[in-house]
Amino acid sequence: MPGLAASSTTSPGGEAVIEVRNLTKRFGDTTALHEASLTVQAGEIIVLLGLSGSGKSTLLRHLDGLELPTDGAVRVLGHEVPALRGRALRALRGRVGFVFQQFELVGPLTVLENVLTGALFRIRGPRLGLWSYSGGHKLTALAHLDRVGLLAQAYQRADTLSGGQQQRVAIARALMQNPSILLADEPVASLDPESSSQIMALIKDIARDSGLTVVCSLHQVDLALGWADRIVGLRHGEVVLDTPTAGISKAQVMEIYGRVATTTAELGAIATELTAPVSPEPVPAPAASSWTESRDAALDPRTSASARDNRR
Ligand SMILES: Nc1ncnc2c1ncn2[C@@H]1O[C@H](COP(=O)(O)OP(=O)(O)OP(=O)(O)O)[C@@H](O)[C@H]1O
Numbered sequence: 134m135p136g137l138a139a140s141s142t143t144s145p146g147g148e149a150v151i152e153v154r155n156l157t158k159r160f161g162d163t164t165a166l167h168e169a170s171l172t173v174q175a176g177e178i179i180v181l182l183g184l185s186g187s188g189k190s191t192l193l194r195h196l197d198g199l200e201l202p203t204d205g206a207v208r209v210l211g212h213e214v215p216a217l218r219g220r221a222l223r224a225l226r227g228r229v230g231f232v233f234q235q236f237e238l239v240g241p242l243t244v245l246e247n248v249l250t251g252a253l254f255r256i257r258g259p260r261l262g263l264w265s266y267s268g269g270h271k272l273t274a275l276a277h278l279d280r281v282g283l284l285a286q287a288y289q290r291a292d293t294l295s296g297g298q299q300q301r302v303a304i305a306r307a308l309m310q311n312p313s314i315l316l317a318d319e320p321v322a323s324l325d326p327e328s329s330s331q332i333m334a335l336i337k338d339i340a341r342d343s344g345l346t347v348v349c350s351l352h353q354v355d356l357a358l359g360w361a362d363r364i365v366g367l368r369h370g371e372v373v374l375d376t377p378t379a380g381i382s383k384a385q386v387m388e389i390y391g392r393v394a395t396t397t398a399e400l401g402a403i404a405t406e407l408t409a410p411v412s413p414e415p416v417p418a419p420a421a422s423s424w425t426e427s428r429d430a431a432l433d434p435r436t437s438a439s440a441r442d443n444r445r
């Protein structure tokens with residue numbers, strides 16, 4: 134697998150915190166990504182746009198080491214991600230917050246406990262209950278809850294919150310890591326339009342305040358254009374669009390997708406899916422015992438047998 138020279142990590146626009154070069158990922162006969170390249174500078178807010186199955190989640194998961202490339206290079210915060218193991222991988226993941234469509238909260242735990250699990254990347258050993266976290270961690274968690282407007286709900290069970298509130302908790306949990314990069318995989322796909330725009334605005338405000346770099350996958354062109362600095366369009370695992378949002382119209386974006394569409398069915402899917410409003414959908418809270426456990430173990434290709442089979 135080719136590496137990226139350290140000298141290629143900077144550009145006149147700033148420091149490149151994410152560099153993906155010619156990334157190909159195959160799952161058996163399915164090519165999820167095909168020679169995809171992407172460079173993200175510190176502080177940029179990027180949307181990955183594309184139809185279902187275009188490779189958005191797969192690309193995001195490579196940035197956090199949750200997938201291993203079939204070919205190509207992935208460099209994040211100066212590290213060749215596929216080469217990282219053990220403590221070095223955990224350290225990188227501690228600097229990369231991840232927000233998911235389904236929130237992935239632990240339903241029976243309080244909001245505060247859920248946020249505190251975000252600190253588990255930095256502290257050793259299991260933590261059972263509020264008492265096992267330091268006062269400093271609790272104060273930090275409460276400050277993050279205040280930032281996302283949920284201080285009053287700190288001691289409420291997470292599964293009693295609305296979808297929008299649960300996503301706020303997930304954002305506070307990601308902030309608990311004090312991340313440099315925030316990855317968000319369709320963070321508003323399960324929310325109604327009003328909650329969606331509130332969550333997107335919150336992510337952007339926090340990112341601007343803290344100088345966070347954000348890479349967020351979305352389906353909706355309108356939302357992406359109004360929110361991101363830059364959009365990167367994927368189609369069948371290939372990057373077919375990479376443009377600043379300033380000065381580009383929805384019609385131009387759709388025109389590019391229209392140009393690369395190869396079938397009438399695909400054109401129809403583009404028209405309906407990329408321009409559809411976000412649809413509400415009830416979301417059950419998962420019963421996972423620990424979010425970091427599920428992220429580190431269940432999702433980790435380095436510890437899962439099926440994923441090991443995918444490695445070259
Ligand atoms: N673990 C896996 N095993 C097999 N195939 C996979 C796996 N993960 C992704 N794929 C396939 O790779 C392709 C890209 O999937 P991916 O989830 O990245 O798309 P996406 O753009 O995130 O779609 P969506 O908008 O529906 O979330 C799809 O064809 C998908 O079925």
Ligand SMILES: [Mg+2]
Nearest residue numbers: 189190191318
């Ligand atoms: Mg996806």
